[in-house]
Amino acid sequence: MDKRLFSLSITFVVLLALSVNAEPKTTLTVMHQGDPGWAMLYNKVAERFEAANPDVEIEFIYAPHDAYNEKLSAVVMSGGLPDVIELDAPYLANYVWSGYLRPIVPYLDKEVLDDMTDSNVAQGTYPIDKQLYALGLTDSTVVLYGNRKYLERIGARIPRSVDEAWTREEFENYLDRLSDLEDVKWPIDLFRGYGIKTEWVTYAFEPILASFGCDLIDRTTWKAQGALDSQPCTDALTMLQAWVRKGWVVPMSSGTNQFYAGRRAALAWGGHWVYAEAAATMKDDIVVMPLPKFGARSVSPNGTWIFGITTSSKSPALAGKFLGFLLKDREFRDFVSSQGGFPGLKTFARQSPLYAPGGPLAIAFDQASRSAQQRPPHPAYPVITSAFMQAVDRILNGSDVMEMLGAAATRIDEDIADNDGYPPFALQ
Structure with a gap:
């Protein structure tokens, strides 16, 4: 027998054995x-x-x-x-x-x-x-970023801890004074440029509602009516709408880098991920602060x-x-x-x-x-966030606050009702 054929036969047998025994x-x-x-x-x-x-x-x-x-x-x-x-x-x-x-x-x-x-x-x-x-x-999380030079020009207090967060009165006073600075086109960027097809609107703005003392949904009864359309939530969104009407907020059409690239925004309501690029551009001019207290406490997302x-x-x-x-x-x-x-x-x-x-x-x-x-831990959350984001978008574009929140609350409760309350949530 040819030695080469014999060698090939042995190799084939060994490989076959390995393949049979391999797990x-x-x-x-x-x-x-x-x-x-x-x-x-x-x-x-x-x-x-x-x-x-x-x-x-x-x-x-x-x-x-x-x-x-x-x-x-x-x-x-x-x-x-x-x-x-x-x-x-x-x-x-x-x-x-x-x-x-x-x-x-x-x-x-x-x-x-x-x-x-x-x-x-x-x-x-x-x-x-x-x-x-x-x-x-x-x-x-989301924090409040600031341009140190602009804040020093208006003599703003720089919070060093959550306990020292700005009050609503301080915050809006600073927004007003920043709007008078020649180099500032908009006092704050709320990153509207992210659009309403991402989770940003609910993630970033629900803490404002919570600081005002309300929520997207009652977390005991799991009803949105009476919570999202309540007076505190109406007041919170009316405040945001007023910022836009006064020209304080970077518009959606201006993108998401007016704070750290154009430096035409003095403050930014931004996620922790903004820091790396902003700091690389702004160096020592960037300041990181806790979210303001619009009511009794400061609230942040997670x-x-x-x-x-x-x-x-x-x-x-x-x-x-x-x-x-x-x-x-x-x-x-x-x-x-x-x-x-x-x-x-x-x-x-x-x-x-x-x-x-x-x-x-x-x-x-x-x-x-x-x-x-955390945002409401409920099975209806996909509908909750969709309804809220659409309501906020329309409110910031000038629609009636109470009407938009009422429609959002109705849509959420209808979805929950259509799913029999998402038991066992309905039984809580």
């Missing part, structure tokens, strides 16, 4: 959002996880940020869910109520769970059973994109292992830190100089434990 790999599917940079980062983490777990293969399903919820709905309608999904925190109650998510505690290391900040726990907790269904490396394990997953323990690996991964943390990521884990906060005591965003982190309020 099949477990595929873990993970759906996430973000820009292409995030997609590349997740792939690198997956490669490291697969190297440490050779019997596992991670398969990603990617969707752009603004199209994520639509793509997730399409995945659900197609008859299946990935093992792990990323979700925007205010939608958690809807996903749990719909049966998409399972409690996550049994599948995560206690080390990771104990590392979570209070606001991270809050954003991932379902109010009915008080169980944790999702978590992430980060949380989020909630960002977090990860949950689905009820469809056949490998929930493996999914939990991957999430723990992801949250501890150094390169992942370094990248998130470079993007100004707001810490949702205590260890990550210690690794993030921006948020450490004395850091430029320390006030932002202080808000997370002292003034943060």
